[in-house]
Amino acid sequence: MQAQDTSRDRPSPDLTTQLIHHPYHPPKDFAAPQPGVFKASTVFFPSVAAMRSREWKRKTGYTYGLHGTPTSYLLEERLATLEGGLQTLLVPSGLSAIALVGLSLLGQGDEVLLPDNVYGPSKALAEGELRAWGISHQFYDPMDPQDLARRITDRTRLVWLEAAGSVTLEFPDLPALLSVCRTASQVTVALDNTWGAGLAFNAFDIAPGLGVDLTAHALTKYPSGGGDVLMGSVITRDEALHLRLKNTHMRLGLGVGMNDVEAVLRSLPSIALRYAAHDRAARHLARWCLDRPEFSQVLHPALEDSPGHAHWKTLCLGGTHSSGPDQDLPGNAAGLFSVIVDARYTSAQVDAFCDALRLFKLGYSWGGPVSLVVPYELATMRERWPAQLKPGTLVRFSIGLEAVEDLQSDLAQALRHLS
Known part of the structure; x- marks a missing residue:
């Protein structure tokens, strides 16, 4: 097949000008799962x-x-x-x-x-x-x-x-x-x-x-x-x-x-699928933490004893925005939970626990594939110590997409460093 002659459309015999003002435009009927990426500072106007x-x-x-x-x-x-x-x-x-x-x-x-x-x-x-x-x-x-x-x-x-x-x-x-x-x-x-x-x-x-x-x-x-x-x-x-x-x-x-x-x-x-996966793992680990004597309180909205659980249950168990892919996991509750490490442990011991974690990485933010942990000095962050919280040191976990059994084992081995 003979190539189309576009010489009459060329603005200049100079190659650089031809490359910048090339006459070819691809056909417009392209469709694919991912949309095209249009990057621009300048936008052209026809007139x-x-x-x-x-x-x-x-x-x-x-x-x-x-x-x-x-x-x-x-x-x-x-x-x-x-x-x-x-x-x-x-x-x-x-x-x-x-x-x-x-x-x-x-x-x-x-x-x-x-x-x-x-x-x-x-x-x-x-x-x-x-x-x-x-x-x-x-x-x-x-x-x-x-x-x-x-x-x-x-x-x-x-x-x-x-x-x-x-x-x-x-x-x-x-x-x-x-x-x-x-x-x-x-x-x-x-x-x-x-x-x-x-x-x-x-x-x-x-x-x-x-x-x-x-x-x-x-x-x-x-x-x-x-x-x-x-x-x-x-x-x-x-x-x-x-x-x-x-x-x-x-x-x-x-x-x-x-x-x-x-x-x-x-x-x-994939946000709904990932959100549900984070949520499922976080609930599993939060319930496991409830039975650990090192923690005096576990904070997760889906836990009955967590502050505001009744409000979460009322708002997040009904409606199209709260029906997750897992029918046996009612409502949605994200992939975060916090624990109050019992006050008998010092801040240095809590830091040693966090440092000992292998799969959980020390880092801010959440919502990604890697699980994260951060200890907080809550007394410096609030006007007063919240009445609904027990005394101790707060540690927040963001649960990623690792196997939940591996994360649980990681928590168990790191807790030995508290003492």
């Missing part, structure tokens, strides 16, 4: 009129790489479906999602309320930059809706919720907290939805007529699943709120790399 008329805020066209490509648009739409929202913004990390919300919705003289068991860097943001910009904050007891009610004032503009709580994994009464927030019309309610991952419950339909205004999600965790991507999202249902956040997003120049977007797109179809 000046198109350049002047294209609008980037509602994804009706492409204007500049920072505002999105077909690849990022696809991930945004799939994440909105995952969490029950309508609009998604992608940001470089989970923490940048939290920061975007605060910078967009708060100004000088405003106040933000955070649960005392909030993600640590979120607390640091409130105590650092937000305070320096004249934005005040209070910490409320997430297990006491009346404490939240007492703290809301006419200056309160934003209330953060977290379920389950960071590190200590208390599960709050989300409908009650939302009901309190809805008594103040000026308050926007945000949920850190990283633990639930859009699977444990629908944050926008927590109870009839009750739902959050937006979610922040560290896609670094379960949506990525590989421990190799940093990314976050902010998801909304209200168009006006979305555009307010999107304008700030644009002015801050927040963007994500399309190769990272590709990695999340590749992992997203």
